[in-house]
Amino acid sequence: MAIEVRIPTILRTYTGGAKAVDGTGSSLGELIADLDVRHPGIADRLLDNGELRRFVNVYLNDEDVRFLQGIGTELTDGDSITILPAVAGGAK
């Protein structure tokens, strides 16, 4: 089961510069564990005590996983995951 994971610039040192990589897993937690096998160290940058770090945002098909089931969010084939640093949005 392949899920596309978009990687922010700051984490591309773990992916050999790749902007997007494929991963597998039936939940976000499994996916991150899978990524860490091929890109050792990346999980530690995303998680703290098994939860997403405060300034790390993860989106499943553009929806923030914190409003889904967080790290337990279920994934299915063809889903797209985007990892982004938290930012102050525009000042609209």
Next chain:
Amino acid sequence: MRYDSPLQAVGNTPLVRLPRLSAAVPGNEAGLVTLWAKLEDRNPTGSIKDRPALHMIERAEAAGRLTPGCTVLEPTSGNTGISLAMAAKLKGYRMVCVMPENTSEERRELLRMWGAEIISSPAAGGSNTAVRVAKELAAEHPDWVMLYQYGNPDNAGAHYATTGPEILADLPTVTHFVAGLGTTGTLMGVGRYLREKVPGVQIVAAEPRYDDLVYGLRNLDEGFVPELYDAEVLTSRFSVGSADSVRRTRQLLAEEGIFAGVSTGAILHAALGVGRRAAAAGERADIVFVVPDGGWKYLSTGIYTAADTDEAVEALKGQLWA
């Protein structure tokens, strides 16, 4: 409607039904889903930011923090600075804005027009960097007053007191409120108000997602979450990229004749997403979404007249558009 001074003409903006876009929501043949646009471009300086800017100033005056001759400092990507500068001009304050250098020329021109001084912050890091630079300046100039929209409860308070009640009065059947996530003031203020009054109302955030140029090499440990932000107020949060934002901004213009800024496209994209879900579930939905400003300040990007979405997205590359 009659007002006694320009500053009193803030708020009371139109809420308009969008018949064509509502009908175009997939699965909405039964007409259960209706989209409503809250036209905040109708405020005195042309954006929703007139509400919090004026409210923050008046509250600071009432508290004795802001007195005649004061210098007001604010990190802004444009609209808040423009609103504050207008109020500062009329009230006799000096205005200093810290603004990322990758913002449109129109914003700079408008700030200059109102007499504001602009300190540019580096493009890398966008608004986060502007906030950091402003905090440093505030520390260097303890006599300057930083109203600080990202952490000032009066920012959200303005929307709790005005935007929320206006929406409920115009549309008591509202089921969803969709707005952009920047300082989070609009979502926190309107969200809290509607949650108190409308059981089950959904509060949906549309967060702009820029290209890599804007995020740059920001360290994940140095992220920024506005002090005002309380995730408990939201029911969902969507990240919307430049392509979807530009496409929806152009669609709103083409189908409903509404000439809006680019962040409106991101908000509309999220609104259409929740509309599609409601239609698929066979649920009635009255979805209110915010039009934070008009398209005037973004004309120089060329996105409205570009041949297609791809060309428009290319024109916007590297710019902070929300």
